Amino acid sequence: MTVLRTVDLTKKFGDFAALDKVNIEVGEGEVYGFIGPNGSGKSTTLRVLLGILKATEGRAEIFGKDSWKDAVEIHKRVAYVPGEVSLWPNLTGGEVIDLLVKLRGGNSSHRREELIQKFDLDPSKKCRTYSKGNRQKVALIAALSSDVDLYILDEPTSGLDPLMERTFQEYIIEEKKQGKSILLSSHILSEVEKLCDKVAIIREGKIIETGSLKDLRHLTGTILLVETKKPILDLANVRGVSGIQPKGNAVSFQVDSGEVAYVISYISQFEIVRIESSPPTLEQLFMRHYEVSDKTSGIGAGGEA
């Protein structure tokens, strides 16, 4: 069952198209990773989904309802953590958590104390004194202690330390086990790889790749690490080979899925000593899109390179 989807979602600020026909779809019980560099449209998409911004064209739906018109109804079952958490400087963290949980209109703060302890937050301090990470914890605790069906998280771990990051991941895995759906925007690729069933890659307002991690890897092909007695001649010009990187005596490169047989037969003439194959990591997938797009568009990708 589809929990959340956008159909040809377009958002323009003046003439600038921040989103250009974005299509994503999150099913029930899925963790959906939404990745892309800064300014690519991740936050804009999430804000349209939450009815904070109004779509210029296309549709955005959650639980089958229109995310602009039925915002209030939808929000009773959604928890959101914004990318930049800005809090009221003269309220304490504890007060903000209680307020945010209550304003959802839904039930339960049964996990409040446990979460505060796990995330190691001092709730009696004024928000003014919190660091970025602590402000993020406040928003995360408020989100996780609500009983909802869908979590929309915008780079929730960007200010957390590695220990807290792990705590966060444990909670996400637990929520997933309970059949909750999660839309997770991130540029920490290892995190997405660990948590997500499906991934969409967005760049300059356009979705450039979407599907399960397995599909993406399959589509992209295989990473080969090869050590040969003779140096491999002219590897860069072999059909289907990209991303060549020397690794000590060996060389690593990516092979398009349709060309594996051909490439293996080509390199075997240089007397293979060792060969390892592995699926591409998300980072390799990601970087490949940038390299390709950079060549075609000629515009710097910026961001996380």
Added chain:
Amino acid sequence: MNRHLIEGTGTLIRFILRRDRLRLPIWIASFIAISVIVAIAFAGLYQTNAERIAIAETMQNPAVIAMLGPGYGYGLENYPIGAITAHEMLLMTAIVVGLMNILLMIRHTRTDEEDGRIEMVRSLPVGRLSNLLSVLVVLTGVNVLLALLLGFSLTVLGIEGMGLEGSLLYGSALGASGMIFAGVAAISAQLSSNARSTLGFAFTVLLAAYIIRVIGDLRNEALSWFSPLSWVLRTEVYVNNYWWPILLTVSVALVLMGIALYLNSIRDLGSGFIPSRSGKDKASKTLLSSFGLVFRLQRTGFIIWGIGLLVIGVIYGSLFGELETYFDEIDLMQQMVILVEGFSLTEQFIPLLMSIIAILSTIPVLMSILKIKTEEKNDRLEHLISRAVSRNRLMGSYLAMSILTGFVMLTLSSIGLGVMGNIVMEESLSLGTYYSSAMVYFPAILMMIGIAVLLFGWAAKWTGLVWLYLASAFFIVYMGSLFQFEDWVEKLTPFGYVTRIPIEEMDYWSAAIMVVLAIGFIAIGMIGFNRRDIGK
């Protein structure tokens, strides 16, 4: 001073001037424009000595002294126009100059520090005192420039009785009071650890300076010496042209600035001398709704404004006793005030006081409704909008708070006025009279709220215009009697349509029309707010 403490000050000064390249000229130009316009207008209105002496007579009443400070030069054979202009304008302008200095000082000290910008600057090869010092230098320069430009501008008008020395002294009095409050704000910024309470602290000092002066000028002259706002009035510009008050004010200002620099040098970045307390780790029941949040965020301001307006009411009320005797004694005054049969002079004075009180009450009302804009700008509306809070409920919470504010402010000030007035007067009026003379302004306040909501819904960038509108309303009321405006000028703002209770018959029609218009504006504003994006 060690060089390493002030390294980079020059660069920072240029940086501040770059950041404020529009802000500073606009402030200075506004002061000059208003002073020049008023000076020209007064010169045109009171051309003969007889006219000037006549207006001077009307200025010698306790209400005017409370509001503007004591006049001077009344015994002179030829009463100069400059004395009228200075009496009417100097104190009020000095307060606004003080306000400008406070706002600019905090903008470049605590606000920058709170937002982490000073940390970035301090990580560069820049001295520990450089930031504060550069702001102090810039503001001192602004005040000196203001003094000189204002002095020369008033001189070149060539108005008889407003010569070079007097005009320069007039400008210097304003510049000197500006420096005092730059110093006050600089110290506040060291004491408190956040911009909000720094602002509160500095404003409190400004308000206290005004109130001490009021009480001092009316009751006990020695007390006036504790208020810097009194000092500048002692210059007796255009009559005696005393320069020593300027010397005194500037010296004290320099001492304050020195203290601020010292405090700045011994504290850690990001901290203040008044420690921030920790709070509750759980929210109280009253916080847990969108209105609860709105109320909680505005509570402190609400209480302070409430006390302030109560005090203003009490101060005005305390004048009534003296007014009575004063009016009895001076026949001329009775000719000046338009007599309405069957009403005492005090009763005729109430509407004028109320119009000023109502406009003052509108300030916290507009601050309250416009908080929603600050919240939006700081990305905090998202927290509410992304939860089960509709835009109507959100806006409604702010509306409720601002309407409540207007109601409470009018109530408190009229009770203060009435109770105190009845204590000091021989013949008392019913409290109901006072109360209705204040409440009759409620529809006008609703109109101002309506205009604010309308702007916020459809043109959030321009919501600041509502302040300009309120300022012009104040200007029209404040200057109305002296400028003798045409009737239509008064009708430019909602405050011109309010019945003058108790001397006029209640005009229910205009009140009803204002309420209906206000509701219409609010509704249209809400439609706009429901249709637009939330965010910066």
